[in-house]
Amino acid sequence: MTTLTKTEGERAPSGSEAFLSVRDLRVRFSTEDGIVKAVDGLSFDVERGKTLGIVGESGSGKSVTNLTVLGLHNPQTSTVEGEIVLDGKELVTATEKEMEKLRGNKVAMIFQDPLTALSPYYTVGRQIAEPFMKHTGASKKEAKARAIEMLDKVGIPQPAMRFNDYPHQFSGGMRQRAMIAMALICDPDLLIADEPTTALDVTVQAQILDLLKDLQQEFGSAIIFITHDLGVISKMADDLLVMYSGRAVERGTVREVLRAPQHPYTWGLLSSMPRLGGDTAQALTPIPGTPPSLLNPPTGCPFHPRCGFTSEVGGTRCTDERPQLPDGRGAACHLDGEQKQTLFIEQIKPRLG
Amino acid sequence: MSDKLTLPKPQGPVDGAAEPLLSVEGLTKHFPIYGGFPIKRKVGAVQAVDGVDLTVGVGESVGLVGESGCGKSTTGRLITRLLEPTAGRITYSGQDISHASRRQLAPVRSEIQMIFQDPYSSLNPRQTVGTIIKSPMEVNGIKPKGGIEKRVHELLELVGLNPEHYNRFPHEFSGGQRQRIGVARALSLNPKLIVADEPVSALDVSIQAQVVNLLQKVQEEMGIAFLFIAHDLAIVRHFSQRLAVMYLGKVVEVGDRDSIYNRPRHPYTHALLSAVPEVTLDDETEDRERIRLAGDVPSPIHPPSGCRFRTRCWKAQDKCATEEPPLIQISGNRDNHLTACHFPEDPTTEARAEDVVLDPALAALEKEAE
Amino acid sequence: MLQFLIRRLSGAVVIMFLIGAFTFFLFYSIPQDFAELACGKNCSPENIAVIRENLGLDKPITTQFWEFMTGIVTGRDFPQGHCSAPCLGVSFDSDQFVWDSIKDRFPLTLSLTVGGLVIFLLFGLGTGLLAAWKRGTVVDKLVSGSSMVLSSFQIYFLGPIVLSILVYNTGWLDFPKYVDFTENPAKWFMGMLIPWAVMATIFTAQYTRMARSTMIEQLQEEHVRTARAKGMRQAYVFFRYAWRGSLIPIVTIIGMDLSALLSGAVVTEFTFDLAGIGRLAVDGSLSKDLPLTMGVMLFGAFFILILNIIVDLAYAYIDPRVRLA
Incomplete structure (x- = not known):
């Protein structure tokens, strides 16, 4: 049974034209222990100039999805099925040469740890200028001028001097700024940011998040923002996709998902996370158990072994039947709409303090 | 500047609690740096911890927050005496342990235990869970009633693991379960104080809450005092009754939970709280102040003179460079709420008429957008 | 860079000296008369005495060591002639200068x-x-x-x-x-x-x-x-x-x-x-x-x-x- 019907595949969640459209994406890795279903039937859309947040824990498939969009998965150990359409162009079947033209140009990426994501052997300036020379055919001098302009834009003091520094001479926050400069130098239409602030301190994180938002205003790029932190996502995203076990379990606008969540997993995430304005007398409610193995995912709803609401559904639907993620706003859960609403208001919301 | 001190530097018990279990005065740790020519010599020091005062009462949970490089982890390691302090005094139960020898420390060591950040590297992969938990008891010659085995089973049950997994190895457990093993190991000696250094930051969100709840249960039911070191302000707030905020090796503000989170005075505490991305659940509008600092934390090798935060502070004046502000109860603070600042902020976190945006790139972009 | 070179090269000199001293004294701890070795079979006591003097084996061991080490830097004179720096001594066997x-x-x-x-x-x-x-x-x-x-x-x-x-x-x-x-x-x-x-x-x-x-x-x-x-x-x-x-x-x-x-x-x-x-x-x-x-x-x-x-x-x-x- 597949997740999505054809009709759903043709409509974007909020109706307007999608710039990136992923349909029924399946990514499998063959390992010594067996086949890992890293992404298992995922569909989503990103609109021009908008930010899609993807939230999930480790192993939810959120990073793999985005590496696959750029074709950066290992083709020898993984198989990709489904459709990835970027601005009318199908990427799953694209050649390596076509992908090279796209990467860093139309689609750029920012990684989690700027220390390991920048080469220690070359200057920051060179690494930033490189994609500009490659994609625009600019001369070395032009690329340098452009790179210095970008360094200035992302807030590196004395950019002309810093151009010649190596990454280890930068602080953590500056390195991530340099990564952003590198990603934006060709003015991409889509920026994929994979946990871009997880390795940073909280005050630096706040600077970088605001910087990304402001730069998005200026450059007009769409952003896919991947994180495990609901707080960060609530500040950054317009639309939100919650992933669990290689699948999307809930989607909607950030407002909808965070204020009236419908999936028990989203409920669990919210109630296991203390908030600054929360009631400290209210104990946290963790999600019991551990994330499922991707080698051998649970039957039916992948969340059912950790879900406290299977009895509300009744019968064996949760263990036997995989719930569909409806079109647009919704959650992949067998609870009916009314149940979702009353359970959240009566049982979950009071816990959130 | 009339809103200055009312009290001299307070010492000893805080919070009206009885005699503190642990008290730390002027704790300092400098890691020397060698270099120079032609003969290598000490040319400087990383001033990781530089004069920290702190108390932890019996059964109390104290949080230690700050960003990387602020010295919070080093402080934890000094208190557990995994490191030797350069200067200062650590007093545990009235006994000075700052420079105690191995032998002198032995009885104290079992009472002060540590839980580490990384549940993967802090457990010996070649030992079974049973061995890991029982070896502290064997080393310290503790013979619990009913035998060591029985005690290990009890501990495993207490931390929510199946006692039958006694003979399994750490790699057979998930991250959260491993951290539970770490907790069981710490509990095996019936400690009075646990120093928990970022105990949940390596775990997934849904698992973090499991471990936080376990630690809270341990703290409340067994009356164990905690020094909870973390960078996540929301988790520290949830766990700790009292907090100390550190910046570049110094405590800049200390007080009870409500004072620190709702009535902070130090500009750094304001900046830190304002930077926390918070999920807004209701239609409550964002009414928290917005402060965006510039740059990163300066190097602890050459910390700024006077107040260490002054290079990133929007209120800094000449005085801040010349005079180090003492950690005192400035006027307007409640009892036991101490702040080290010459020009403190108002005790509120509500939005200001104008945001404080010091980052030049942000300021430029935002001006452009207007 | 220059500092590094100077430091490392001077360190190398010290190490060379230590290696020299180590091998030298190790060899001398062998309970054997080097003059006899150098002389070969069928040696008269007089010949041995001459060789001992020529090789400087009659001097105290520290003196011999000092002469060996200074010889490396300045060269030294042997009955066979002048051995210019770096002089590593004369082979017992071939009578040739070792450096040659x-x-x-x-x-x-x-x-x-x-x-x-x-x-x-x-x-x-x-x-x-x-x-x-x-x-x-x-x-x-x-x-x-x-x-x-x-x-x-x-x-x-x-x-x-x-x-x-x-x-x-x-x-x-x-x-x-x-x-x-x-x-x-x-x-x-x-x-x-x-x-x-x-x-x-x-x-x-x-x-x-x-x-x-x-x-x-x-x-x-x-x-x-x-x-x-x-x-x-x-x-x-x-x-x-x-x-x-x-x-x-x-x-x-x-x-x-x-x-x-x-x-x-x-x-x-x-x-x-x-x-x-x-x-x-x-x-x-x-x-x-x-x-x-x-x-x-x-x-x-x-x-x-x-x-x-x-x-x-x-x-x-x-x-x-x-x-x-």
Whole structure:
């Protein structure tokens, strides 16, 4: 049974034209222990100039999805099925040469740890200028001028001097700024940011998040923002996709998902996370158990072994039947709409303090 | 500047609690740096911890927050005496342990235990869970009633693991379960104080809450005092009754939970709280102040003179460079709420008429957008 | 940089002194009369006394040590004549100055080593990179497999086989013989060809495997992924980003191999009956020729120290994070 019907595949969640459209994406890795279903039937859309947040824990498939969009998965150990359409162009079947033209140009990426994501052997300036020379055919001098302009834009003091520094001479926050400069130098239409602030301190994180938002205003790029932190996502995203076990379990606008969540997993995430304005007398409610193995995912709803609401559904639907993620706003859960609403208001919301 | 001190530097018990279990005065740790020519010599020091005062009462949970490089982890390691302090005094139960020898420390060591950040590297992969938990008891010659085995089973049950997994190895457990093993190991000696250094930051969100709840249960039911070191302000707030905020090796503000989170005075505490991305659940509008600092934390090798935060502070004046502000109860603070600042902020976190945006790139972009 | 060089070179001098002292006193702890050794069989007591005086063996051991060490720096006089710096003494056996013997033998060892090195680096790194580029394919498996087999060979095994085929049976090549390069480059080359080829066969395999595994490791690095995410060509990513990181372990091994080979490739020299430094060392040690053995040892130690400094300089050149201090 597949997740999505054809009709759903043709409509974007909020109706307007999608710039990136992923349909029924399946990514499998063959390992010594067996086949890992890293992404298992995922569909989503990103609109021009908008930010899609993807939230999930480790192993939810959120990073793999985005590496696959750029074709950066290992083709020898993984198989990709489904459709990835970027601005009318199908990427799953694209050649390596076509992908090279796209990467860093139309689609750029920012990684989690700027220390390991920048080469220690070359200057920051060179690494930033490189994609500009490659994609625009600019001369070395032009690329340098452009790179210095970008360094200035992302807030590196004395950019002309810093151009010649190596990454280890930068602080953590500056390195991530340099990564952003590198990603934006060709003015991409889509920026994929994979946990871009997880390795940073909280005050630096706040600077970088605001910087990304402001730069998005200026450059007009769409952003896919991947994180495990609901707080960060609530500040950054317009639309939100919650992933669990290689699948999307809930989607909607950030407002909808965070204020009236419908999936028990989203409920669990919210109630296991203390908030600054929360009631400290209210104990946290963790999600019991551990994330499922991707080698051998649970039957039916992948969340059912950790879900406290299977009895509300009744019968064996949760263990036997995989719930569909409806079109647009919704959650992949067998609870009916009314149940979702009353359970959240009566049982979950009071816990959130 | 009339809103200055009312009290001299307070010492000893805080919070009206009885005699503190642990008290730390002027704790300092400098890691020397060698270099120079032609003969290598000490040319400087990383001033990781530089004069920290702190108390932890019996059964109390104290949080230690700050960003990387602020010295919070080093402080934890000094208190557990995994490191030797350069200067200062650590007093545990009235006994000075700052420079105690191995032998002198032995009885104290079992009472002060540590839980580490990384549940993967802090457990010996070649030992079974049973061995890991029982070896502290064997080393310290503790013979619990009913035998060591029985005690290990009890501990495993207490931390929510199946006692039958006694003979399994750490790699057979998930991250959260491993951290539970770490907790069981710490509990095996019936400690009075646990120093928990970022105990949940390596775990997934849904698992973090499991471990936080376990630690809270341990703290409340067994009356164990905690020094909870973390960078996540929301988790520290949830766990700790009292907090100390550190910046570049110094405590800049200390007080009870409500004072620190709702009535902070130090500009750094304001900046830190304002930077926390918070999920807004209701239609409550964002009414928290917005402060965006510039740059990163300066190097602890050459910390700024006077107040260490002054290079990133929007209120800094000449005085801040010349005079180090003492950690005192400035006027307007409640009892036991101490702040080290010459020009403190108002005790509120509500939005200001104008945001404080010091980052030049942000300021430029935002001006452009207007 | 200059500071680093001065510090390291002065450190090297101290280490050389310590090595000298160590070997010197170790030898003297052997309960044997060196004058008797130097004299050979059927020696009259008078001869021994003369030799003892000539060699300075009648002086206290500390004086002898001091004279030996100063001789290295300033040269010293022997009955055989003036021994100019660096004077490592006179061989008991041959009555020659030790430094002259080393000077005699060294060009051969240098030719053998450097020539072999060039060949096995070219082939080893080349095949290793090829295997890494084509990892997982038949080419990779073929290269990895054959390097596995080849690296289990030894010179003393492969050498005689090659000799018997190319020299004794077919007569295509002459038996290896050292001719000085300045004398006749063509003969120099032909004379070294078989030893080079045999050395290269064995060492190549080691470099193939190393280049392959470090490259594959480097290709997993996040910064290599970033370079690909920027749209850089695969070959560019491979040769710029991954290769740069692989150089560190490769340079480390080259440094170790070179210093081992330069201070005496004993097995190679014996296999091809070549009289190089390794041969000299073995001869000296078998005949308890103290000055010769010490001389070769110090010479070898000198090379190891110098190569270590060069390797450290190379690290700093390859990796900007390495600071020379």
